[in-house]
Amino acid sequence: MVESTDSNLDTITELATMKEQMVEMFHILKALQSEKEKKAAGGPRSHPSSGNPNQGVGTTQTQDGKDTNTKQKAPLDDSQRAPPGGNTPHTEKEAEKLSPIEERLKAIEGSSCPDLKNSFEMCLVPDVVLPPKFKVPEFEKYNGTTCPKSHMHMYATKMSAYHENDKLLIHFFQDILVGATMSWYIQLEKTQIRTFLDLSNAFVKQYKFNEDAALDRTQLQNMAKKPSESLREYVQRWRGLASQVLPRLDEEEQLSIFIDSLQSPYYERLIGNVTTNFNVLIKVGEKLEGGIKSEKIAE
Template sequence: MEKVWKPKQEKMEKRLERKMTAMSEQSIRTTRISTGLSYDYLCMHQNLDLPEGFKVPCFELFNGIGNPKAYLRAYCDQLVGVRDNQALIMRLFSGSLTGEASDWFTAQDIRRWVTWEDMAVAFMERFRFHMKTVPVRYYLEKVKQKSTENFCQYASRWRMEAASVQPPMGKEELVSIFIRSQETNFYDRMLSMAGKQFFELIKMGEAIKYGLKTGRIISVAGKATGSSSTGFIRKKKEHVANISHTPSPRYK
């Protein structure tokens, strides 16, 4: 038999139900805030509207390796049309990060960054130690050809390293240091090319490499080894000859 609810009891049931629902929603909100999963917590400038006609640029992603200041400059250059809209610049920044940089941003409390400068300073402090050390002139003399490179590949890699030296080198200094960085077989033959163009050194290096490979040019190391061993053999023969011609003592 179906139960008949009294109006007063029904009203109490509805009131209790509303109270339970409110408590449940409050519990969910509290959980989101404590775990950092609320929209307000996760989204920076959540009430921001994109300017009319604005298209989000295709950013070059930063993974945490490289010069962070150079990256910030490149990022801002792509947003030159909205330079006064700091909220937009801050909002889009996370989309330009990947890898370690993205992990770092996700772990931050974005509410502590009030301005773009606040965010940029925090970014610089985190990644400034990841900057590649600028090579010095002495370092360039230690850059040698790898066994997996031909001479042209080696020269191109060396030239890229030299381009990072500060202050920049002139053409004559560039050629001079490149010659000094060569192994003996190349150095001796390139020494007379001081003052030439860099591409001429590459051609000379390739020619020397080919000559050494085909045997048309004798390696300095091989020549030194050959003369040394020849001298040793000659001395050994002379020593044996002297022993064989030494008269035996006579006994009476």
């Protein structure tokens, strides 16, 4: 069952990649077809011989100025005959261009994917209109392993200037997704997602299990600083996970739990710190860290 799920996800991911490729292939095919139609409409071209056009092969001129045919033209052998339409070389070149496209299309048709639609029809909002001077904000990517409400709140905050533009909000929501979450977005049906509220509810419902499995205080206290990371890096990692704890922890609670997670000599030196601000705690901790590195403070 797991292998089947992974296979479906791989297929869906490939489908997303091919969306842009299908548009490009469509334009190539149209251009090639247009070129072939133009050549077919023009037909074979004659190539007049140089000199007097009235004095070709098999004609002589009498004394009174009249031309008379003295012999018939010899029939052309197979090597001299022009191919039908006169464009065999062009056809071969077109065949070379079409060959990889045809192979790709056959691979698509032979796969277990659903029937492919027009690339634009596959979009949730194919007729989205961008506001003048619109620039997509930088988003932290969501991979489906953390609280969905936090990411939804982040997205809504950065797109607050366009809170009335449902189509824009739905279209660019995919920019915060990565991996399996992007595959989930691609499978959404337009009939089910008509407003951004519909998308928000579907997203939170899909990944609600992450909210139910949120960290608690005990898990935070059992964390430990890695030997390879600095105190500042550990604080950033710890606070990132602490933000997922429900109900929310205030600053003073976070400081108390964080200090309890430290090992010697940080714990002994910071347990008596009376600050209620993480910034101050980091500054004190970095001075302590510098003293340990310079061996002024024993570990």
